[in-house]
Each structure stands twice: as C-alpha cells, then as structure tokens.
Amino acid sequence: QVQLIESGGGLVQAGGSLRLSCAASGRTSGTYAMGWFRQAPGKEREFVAAVNWNGGRTAYADSVKGRFTISKDNAKMTGYLQMNSLKPEDTAVYYCAAKPALSSDYYTEIYEYTYWGQGTQVTVSS
Numbered sequence: 859q860v861q862l863i864e865s866g867g868g869l870v871q872a873g874g875s876l877r878l879s880c881a882a883s884g885r886t887s888g889t890y891a892m893g894w895f896r897q898a899p900g901k902e903r904e905f906v907a908a909v910n911w912n913g914g915r916t917a918y919a920d921s922v923k924g925r926f927t928i929s930k931d932n933a934k935m936t937g938y939l940q941m942n943s944l945k946p947e948d949t950a951v952y953y954c955a956a957k958p959a960l961s962s963d964y965y966t967e968i969y970e971y972t973y974w975g976q977g978t979q980v981t982v983s984s
Contacts, residue, residue, distance in 0.1 A: 860884045860973045864954050867978030874944050874982070880937040880954030880975055891959035892930055892937040893971060896950035896980075903953070907939060908964040917964050922948075944982045951977040 866878040880892065889911035897903040907928035908917045916928050925944075930937040937954055955971035965971065 860886055860890075860956060862954050862956060862973055862975035864952065864975040864978040867952060867980045869981045869983065870944055872944060872946055872982055872984050875940070875942045876944065876980060878939040878941065878952055878954070878978060878980075880939075880956075882935040882937075882956060882973075886935050888958055889932075889960060890956045891963065891965055892928070893955045893957075893965060894928060894937075894939045894952060895955060895968065896948075896952045897977075898947075898950040901950075903968060905966045905968075906952070908966050909937070910962050910964045911959045912962075915962055915964050917966055941980070944980075946982045946984045949980060949982050951979050953977045 861884045863881050891910050893908040894906040895903050909928045913930050925942050927940040954975045956973045957971045
C-alpha cells in the first residue's frame, strides 16, 4: 500500500500563488505516475494535471494551462503542484493520486489511479 499526504493548501487572494505537495510513504518502491484533481462544492471531481513517472511528460486541464505546473521528485517521493495567478474559480479541495507505471504515459482519468490522498483545501478570495 502507498499512502499519499497533501499539504500546502490555504487561503490566498486572487492573483496569488500556492505550492501543493504530495508526499508518498509505505510501499513506494517502483515507479509511479502522478496526477492532481480537484473538487469544488456541488461539483464532480475533475482533472487538473498529470505527470509521467520520470517527470518528462505532463498534461494540464485547459482551465489551468499556463498557470499551474506539475512536477515530481522521485528521490524525495514527493509530487508538487505550483499554482500561480490563482482565480476564485480555482477554489476546491485538491487531491493527489498515484498509479504504478512503467511506461512514459501520464493519466488523466480518475479511474486510472490506484492511490489517493485525503485532499487539501485551496480557497481563492476575490
């Protein structure tokens, strides 16, 4: 089993920045692709960003492209989501997810991921 713990959420004004972290523990041997998803009140969980196992390939939702950057540090077993130019519509609970992966693929669908964190709240005030 792999446990994922997110941190770095909080309250920020529009235009500000936050960096979310996702620390993995447990049975972390092997390679993992990682993704970030978010869920706003009354809405379904949606894809935000994904990265393949070595960080060489990334994908973003159109709504965050150019503002958010996903990365991972395999030595530290930690993933990151740098969020810049935040908007009120970015307010949501953000979840990281991990999937054992040996290929160069990234994954953008909820059902593709094996492990999930508990989420961290991001609130952007206008």
